[in-house]
Amino acid sequence: MALRFALVIEPAASDDPRTDFDDTFRAIDPSAPALSVGELSTQRGDGIFESIGVVDGHPQETQAHLERLAHSAAICDLPAPHLEQWRRAVEIAATHAPQRGEGVVKLILSRGVEHGPAPTAWATAAAAADNTVAREQGIRVVTLDRGYGIDTPAKAPWLLLGAKTLSYAVNMAAIREAHRRGADDAVFVTSDGFVLEAPTASLIVRIDGRFVTPAPNGGILHGTTQLSLFAHLASEGFETGYATLPTRSLKDADAAWLVSSVRLAAPITAIDGMDVPVDAGLTASINRYLLSPRD
Amino acid sequence: MALRFALVIEPAASDDPRTDFDDTFRAIDPSAPALSVGELSTQRGDGIFESIGVVDGHPQETQAHLERLAHSAAICDLPAPHLEQWRRAVEIAATHAPQRGEGVVKLILSRGVEHGPAPTAWATAAAAADNTVAREQGIRVVTLDRGYGIDTPAKAPWLLLGAKTLSYAVNMAAIREAHRRGADDAVFVTSDGFVLEAPTASLIVRIDGRFVTPAPNGGILHGTTQLSLFAHLASEGFETGYATLPTRSLKDADAAWLVSSVRLAAPITAIDGMDVPVDAGLTASINRYLLSPRD
CATH class of the missing domain: 3.20.10.10 (D-amino Acid Aminotransferase, subunit A, domain 2)
Incomplete structure (x- = not known):
């Protein structure tokens, strides 16, 4: 299904003491150009992801998905994700999934732009296919x-x-x-x-x-x-x-x-x-x- | 090395009879946003690539790289690339690599945007690292x-x-x-x-x-x-x-x-x-x- 929403995330260090991460997020048009061709996600498949089911606006099993994201990051030598930052991104994205019926929130953490300074990350929301x-x-x-x-x-x-x-x-x-x-x-x-x-x-x-x-x-x-x-x-x-x-x-x-x-x-x-x-x-x-x- | 040039390619069918493909190319700022987050290259590493050495502006072994691109496409059930279109893209990109010394032209053919109509493709040029x-x-x-x-x-x-x-x-x-x-x-x-x-x-x-x-x-x-x-x-x-x-x-x-x-x-x-x-x-x-x- 076409994406309804995308949120670019500026990944915080895992020990960042902030409790409010909203200024690390930037909502974008999900069909508009957003990533440069130098992205290692696109050049090398070099990054990790999670797909979270959303039912009537509620993201399912968020904690288990975030823990697996952190596990994948460790295996791939990516910086540990700040779980509270990602949890908030999931919350925001889920409000853009269908609030009745089923949707999906996807999280992506990429190694970033080649020779760039930092990982890149984003979340998307869409309606789910009819299964x-x-x-x-x-x-x-x-x-x-x-x-x-x-x-x-x-x-x-x-x-x-x-x-x-x-x-x-x-x-x-x-x-x-x-x-x-x-x-x-x-x-x-x-x-x-x-x-x-x-x-x-x-x-x-x-x-x-x-x-x-x-x-x-x-x-x-x-x-x-x-x-x-x-x-x-x-x-x-x-x-x-x-x-x-x-x-x-x-x-x-x-x-x-x-x-x-x-x-x-x-x-x-x-x-x-x-x-x-x-x-x-x-x-x-x-x-x-x-x-x-x-x- | 930072990209110097990027060319978005609208992939032609392999039997397209045209001989001039220049209107299928669009030069872009290589560091600007160009790809949507729905790209399957970035979501799934679902696409193929080639890296071509460029010496004093001359792309090396272009034909062998194009044949391998076609071989990879066949293995991955991607549409067969139009080799003349890609050859022209290599020519153009190579003019943006260093004209003295070494560079690299990279070709990428992605399965496209999820649920989108067609594959997406692009070429980039950069100076090579000092090896x-x-x-x-x-x-x-x-x-x-x-x-x-x-x-x-x-x-x-x-x-x-x-x-x-x-x-x-x-x-x-x-x-x-x-x-x-x-x-x-x-x-x-x-x-x-x-x-x-x-x-x-x-x-x-x-x-x-x-x-x-x-x-x-x-x-x-x-x-x-x-x-x-x-x-x-x-x-x-x-x-x-x-x-x-x-x-x-x-x-x-x-x-x-x-x-x-x-x-x-x-x-x-x-x-x-x-x-x-x-x-x-x-x-x-x-x-x-x-x-x-x-x-």
Whole structure:
């Protein structure tokens, strides 16, 4: 959806003692030229981001997103973001998302202009796409090799595998490959046969009544929606857990979902052409939870 | 170095019959805002690029760079670039690089603005950094695991490993890791022990008098400087060749270089702390060749 709002942010040092950051923000026309061609975000995909769901004007799970932004910054040797500054940017941007229905606030922290003095940053707000079909009718996925082994991320932190960087060309290519194969989305697996995540979502499977997601051991993002949903499911008495999940175990799933901040829970109807049962009642209940105001 | 010039390009279809593309170009102030925050280059690192060396105003190896741009576009499902349009953009940009000494022209083709109608593109010109020290005194490198096996690129084209994409966060992180280890640059190797390339350069080693570079089998870029240099070396009577090069074979090198379009040939003085002999005379001769006008 077209952007409704953009806010250029002058990043504050993480120990800046100010409590009011409004003079570090500058609202701009989101379709107008705003970034120079020397931006390292655009030249090198060198920066990090977060996408925050907004429901009826309320930004969801802001704290978890800000903590992940800080985690990504640390992995990428970017200056630590001042979380109160970013929290305020989220608040402002969310007032420009739809105040009824669903929206999305996106945060971007770039390494800045090449040879420039400082990082650059901005936030945007937009209406969300209509994800009703994915939530209600489900999605077909294919597994795609992410190219590395399950033990690679821990051994090679320069691969930035646990950071949400702007270098997402591979994630976008994987979704195009899924479409070429007649599916809606992809699930990355390691070359030695373990499940990772989707290009823009976390995977949750239910096996023998237990909700399981791949352990975020450095190779995948820790999904904010997955975290929130696991807390909810646990409070409802369900068993949840993290596991090193072999790809072959997907055939044992009696339900599976991709969950993310904007599409929320999309039930998986088929993996690599093999049908997966859909628990429509539970899925509807999960999405009701995910659409309720959450901090 | 600060950009001296930027040219926004309205990409023509590859079969556009025009011969004059000058009205598809718009020169802009390179430090002024030019790109909207909705740009997929900046949001997703979703685009491709080329960096072309310019010597005394002459863009080097333009045709090879344009062919690689087209190759990257095909891998990334981007519209095929109109090579004559891009060639003209290179010509124009090169007139804004230093006309004495060294410069760089950079080409960028982005997937465009999210939900927008078309790709966006631009070219920039700048003076080159002074690379004399690297060329004359050499560089120390460390090998870093690229995380995948030698046979992965052929099996998983969605990893875009042969494309020069804007998603270069990992390449930049590898250079930072090399600096942390007290080296100047990195050489990526596969997790199963084969040599690939540097984050922004090709590796050439001389073993038993033969010049060898890792075979560009889909997992690495085919270096334009390496290509040109091999043709030159062959014309001088040297033996050159492509090989699947085990990492352990690096210890047999009696000389080694990283070669790229702007830094040109930087002799390697040490790999992982192990000294590598430097052939200073040959290196000087190679850089004289690389600084001569080449098409």
